Amino acid sequence: MAEPLIELRGVTKRFPGMKALDGVDFAIAPAEILCLAGENGSGKSTLIKIVSGVYDFDEGTLLIDGMPVAGLSPRAAIAAGIQVIYQDFSLFPSLTVAENLAMGRLLSEGRRFIAPAECRRLGTEALARLDVNIDLGARVGELSTADRQIVAIARALMSQTRLLIMDEPTTALTGREVDRLFALVREIRAKGIAVLFVSHKMREMLEISDRICVFRNGQKVEEGPTADFTEARITRAMTGQDLGHERYAWAGDASAEPRLRVQGLSVGELVRDVSLELRAGEIVGLSGLLGSGRTELALALFGMEPDYRGTILLDGKPLALASVPEAVEAGIAYVPEDRLSEGLFMSQSIARNVVASAIDRATRGPFLSDDAVTALAERTVTDMRIATTDVEKQVGKLSGGNQQRVIIGRWLLTGPRVLILNGPTVGVDVGSKAEIHRRIRELAVKDGLAVLMISDDVPELLHNCNRILLMHRGAIVDDLDPRDLQEDDIHTRLKTLR
Amino acid sequence: MNLFAKLMRRSETAVFLIVVAIMIVIGAINPAFWQADNLFNLLRANVVIGIMALSVLIVMVSGGIDVSFPAFAAAAMYLTVLAMNAYGYEGVVLPFIGATLIGLICGLANAFFIHTFRMIPLIVTLGSASVVRGLLLGLVGTSIVNIDRMPPALIAFGRSSLDVGGAKLSVMVFVYLGLAVLVGLLLTRTMTGRSIFAYGDDAESAKRVGFNTRRTVYVAYGLAGALAGFAGLLHASMIWLANPRDFVGYELDVIAAVVLGGASIFGGRGSVLGTLLGVFLLVLIKNSLIIMRIDNTWQGVVIGCVIVIATALTAWRDRKTLA
Incomplete structure (x- = not known):
């Protein structure tokens, strides 16, 4: 040197x-x-x-x-x-x-x-x-x-x-x-x-x-x-330890009715005629360049693009998703891209953040019950392995990985049937990332949650998804099986999409 | 981008077009509107609100808000007039310097609290306004200095005008425009001015790049106070009256004018030209309400609506550029 x-x-x-x-x-x-x-x-x-x-x-x-x-x-x-x-x-x-x-x-x-x-x-x-x-x-x-x-x-x-x-x-x-x-x-x-x-x-x-x-x-x-x-x-x-690197394998029934079926979904010019199916227990990756329409697709599924066209079926039943409460009611949860500005109340406690989406589960009569809030929060902290001893701690004081766990944990309290994650580990360090992945897989396998994982992180997708969809200019252009792929294959594919 | 498209995207252009449209409408209803006398009167009515708007503009660009300027203006005006009477002073230069200094000191006090204790400008200026008004009325006095006791030099100064084609154009209009040019040059051509924008954008970044942000805050609020003090005495000399309870409710009009001119309440955005147009638009609206014999109380409703709509439009614009 x-x-x-x-x-x-x-x-x-x-x-x-x-x-x-x-x-x-x-x-x-x-x-x-x-x-x-x-x-x-x-x-x-x-x-x-x-x-x-x-x-x-x-x-x-x-x-x-x-x-x-x-x-x-x-x-x-x-x-x-x-x-x-x-x-x-x-x-x-x-x-x-x-x-x-x-x-x-x-x-x-x-x-x-x-x-x-x-x-x-x-x-x-x-x-x-x-x-x-x-x-x-x-x-x-x-x-x-x-x-x-x-x-x-x-x-x-x-x-x-x-x-x-x-x-x-x-x-x-x-x-x-x-x-x-x-x-x-x-x-x-x-x-x-x-x-x-x-x-x-x-x-x-x-x-x-x-x-x-x-x-x-x-x-x-x-x-x-x-x-x-x-x-x-x-x-x-x-x-300081080896983290598991086996890929996610889905062992569900491919002939069963899909948990989520989207047919001919369009949102203005941003999403064009998208059809996709998500089965219970599947973790489906969704990638594409910025502006490919992937976020708009997710927002439409979460009731934030009320002017969408097309049909969305959950367990075979058609949904009309004109607002977020309707989507939550139907069992769809969405963890946004930017947790700082869209997801968390930084100056509030972990407990309050956790119950924010599931307030009805923590009430006694018309009032919020502190005990119920604390109980729900403590369960989430344990489930998600959030590193804190105190559920009253401000969320803003947690690390990025722990914040992400709070927001995922919050949505799990709403009892979702479909979980949409947008950039689930952006700005999260390796150990925390592995922990979040572990939990997502566990939810898919044990609870039969259908997961749509939007990410730019190709290794993350390869590692955790049983299918990967690529979007380009509003349309899904590829439905890939990660078992046949290496990182470079996807990077090459993404680079041809310009 | 061609020049036309660039021009159309500026909020100044929008305000200008609205002003022209309103003038055409009023002129059509009442052709007397276009008489030089009337137009000059309109300009004269811009002066005091305009100088105060320049003061608010500086603070708003820095990302703050100032509601203390009416109190500072009242204090500067009343104290100076009382002092002039007490000493029988005959000139105007020294009194204006005095009023400006009173405003400056008050403004620096705002800056001290805002910078030292990282306090929210709205709270600090609400507080300082209340304190200054209270002290003025409690310690100094509540009686109005009427025209018979007003210093003659001040009245003469306020009356000075130019003869333009038989109509009288108040010299105060030039004082106002001169100050506007100075503030404009300060904001766009000096490092201090740019530091106010930078501070309004992101105080932390401004510090990292090497701006002395303490100085920026002191300059912004100090200058705002000084302009308010100056405007206060100018007001007295133009209406030949010094009332310590004057300027109540000016906050609304002035802030409305600045927001109308395209300044962002989130800081970093705003221009002197826009502010001048905003002030002109506001005065025009108020004047036409008077001409249309609309009751004083209803004027408040109109101005309130104007603020909300203008703020909504700028917020919408800011959101669009962020997306």
Whole structure:
């Protein structure tokens, strides 16, 4: 390895009651793409914050270019060429692309006034460096997520950047956009810039990085060239155990009446003449590029697209799904894509979140019964193995994986017959993901629940589904049997759908 | 995108077209509407509400809301007029500086609470409005300074006008437009102005990029207070009267005008041009209600409806751009 750009030696960071980092040695060299792997709470974020000067540490040394640095501040980190792109990009939607790009430079020069021409010049330069074309005069709020990310990257590279830290940059991107991002990251490396990459997706880590560092409980547990790693090895290092990898097999009766039968379903121009069947105990995957109509299809099944055309039959009985309560009443449950904004009441307790969809089950007369609420919540916590000792804890304080379990658990209380999951493990770490998968399979096998799993995560679909449907421009174009397939087959198939 | 499509997507264009449509209708009903005297009077009626709207615009762009400006305006106006009388002061420059400073101090107090304790601007400004009004009436006095006791210099200043084709155009209109240009330049051409937008978009991000967000908050509320103070004294000089109970209910009109002009109550959006048009539209509506002899109480109903509809439209627009 070349002379490291930045190095940590025996760094320990304590928070009240825990060690977030415990004697960690870490180094990154110029022109290197390094992936940090680890579950939530393993110390990845703490490490990023130490390197970018946000956190101070308790023991150990931090070296930049081989020189020890004490008390690195965010400003000093930026001056040393360290730039972080946070998950939310920290862009300003109401300012133009040019202004967003130029702002950092103008601020660091202590400017008081801004000239549009100069913003435009700085913006043009910044985008030219990445060889991308985005309208400089557009407001950032009008751009797609992928374009916003490019603006964020372009902005980060405007100063003399030597290390670019990207925190889960692919979460909101579609497959093709991820390819474009990776091409960009490789170009950045070619300029001699180091890239520190945090991702939850194994496949991406293996594809993009030169080296992988795995963290668990604040310690670095494995480190090595990416070529030495496989998904199984990373998972083992992250969780400290082997997670089951057998695929889901459905042993139901294919001739029985389907639990859910959809015939000729259309929603405006977004979903066109879709027919599908879901049998009890089946876990059917649904994938497709963003805008393929898969979310609209799910929303129609959940009564949120009352203007749909076509027929929906549950156990042979036709349903008219004009509203969410009707869908819930019929036995359809939907776990939305964005649990933060669509699913959970973040400032409320686990118990209140759990009973939100099944309030009638926790009442005594016209009033809510605290005991019943607590009992239901405690049962859900046990069933879903939610990591908490207190059902009164705020949902916002749980990890992503546990939040997802709360929302799935909530829907199970409504006694659903069909469960629709949209991105069930987005932003959830590996251990939690396995746990959610285990529970979904258990529900399908034991309770005969019919599950429709919408996901971009191809391994997740292959692993858990007995059938996979691909959607494109509103229509189902493929009905695949995962037993015959490898990951790459599906990726190839998805790439041909443009 | 061609220029026309770009123009049509701006909320300013929509407001402008509505203004033109209303003017045509009123002009058709009563041709006297188009007389220079009437139009100049209309513009004159824009001045005080307009300056207050500029003050609210700044705060709204920063993602906050300010309901304390009427109280600050009343305090600045009344204290300054009393001081002028007490010292028998003959000029106007110093009094206006004084009124502006009073407003500025009040605004900075708002900023202090909002920034230091991360309080909700609505609550802080409701509170400060109540405190300032209470102190003014309780400690300073409740009696109205009538025209006979108003400082002559102030009256003369408020009366100054230009002769345009036989009709009198108040110089105050130019004061207003001058301030509007200054606020416009501040918001769009200075780093401080852009920091107010950035802060309104996302306070945390603004901090990360390196803006001094504390300064941003102080500038936004301080400036808002200063403009309110200035508008207060200007109002007194234009109506030759200083009433410590004045400006009650102005919150509604002014906030309505700013929202009409396309500013978002969620911050980050809004322009001076839009605000000027919004103010003009509001004054136009109120004026035509008076011409149509519609009762004062019903005017409140109309203005309330205008606010709700305009807010609904901007919220709908914001949701559409988010999707």
